[in-house]
Amino acid sequence: MNSNTLTNENLLWIERLKFNDRGIIPAIAQDYRDNTVLMMAWMNRESIQRTLETGEVHYWSRSRAELWHKGATSGHIQKVKQLFYDCDRDTILIKIEQVGDIACHMGARSCFFNFVPIYPR
Template sequence: MDWLEQLRWDERGLIPAIAQDHESGEVLMVAWMNRESLAETAETGRAVYYSRSRRRLWRKGEESGHVQRVHELRVDCDQDVVLLKVAQLGGIACHTGRRSCFYLRLEDGEWRAVEPVLKDPDAIYGKESP
């Protein structure tokens, strides 16, 4: 059986994908993959996701230059979540200019940014980013 067919894709043909730093174990981001993006990732060693908002493949770093080099691909026990162990080139995974997308922490009933912006998103993308 084809390794892609062994996975449990959702009704849209997507599977969640977690990007984790291959050295530190830090979770950098969560995105979605379809069969095409996962196959390309496995073939090239570069993280490729599926953008639900753009409805197309999203090669991580295509605009920002912050590419993810994949060291290892894993799947969970239910085969419905993919884990990518990556090297985050440029040190920034989040479109907000932070190392990780998980920079908000719940404190006293409010979400507070607890990680610094490493690079202004305007400087990365040349436009205003959230």
Template sequence: MTDKTDNTDWLDAIKWNEDGLIPAIAQDVHSQRILMVAWMNREALQLTVAESRAIYWSRSRNRLWRKGEESGHVQRLHELRLDCDADVVTLQVEQLGGIACHTGRQSCFYRVYRDGAWHSVDPVLKDPARIYEAPHE
């Protein structure tokens, strides 16, 4: 998915929050499983479309964060959608490397509420300590 124009009017349709951000839900294009939720600012969303890969705004680092820049687990963009209130986007992505979560799991949503407690139900696919040990880009 690429944007062939320099037109940024589509970004003006978005209702950015008071910090200039919008929540972004990354969903696996094949399984439809929700992989993660992150934040995007205008630049991150524009670059996501331009580069056809997920680029988020890291609130903790206060900078752009290209998903996979340290781990190699890149999210290739297939489709971008805006909700009816224009205040949330979804990204249909192909999760390269199969791991979206820094815990080493496929999805950040690996805990299920059952019997009054949260239970981890998805396996760790890669030791979290090994995810970031070597540069990938």
């Protein structure tokens, strides 16, 4: 994945995505080796294109209203292995190699570490 391989023709799928009214779409980062769901963040068209150009995941920060290169400050970058979108075209799944094995800003491997006990009814 580099800018030399990106053409208007192979980026048409981005235009078919269903972005919300803020121009963003949820993106799930999943470990490509063991399928652990690591995090969920938001992407816009520019962050998707930047991700494809660099091979490293870029998200859209809603709180800062700017592009966010995952791991730029921590070193825990996400290298893209595969990218999918769902059947409704409203969610992206990115299979990644998580550098440093920490995806969560809280220092955990996955952002999904809060267990909810479910009791039989």
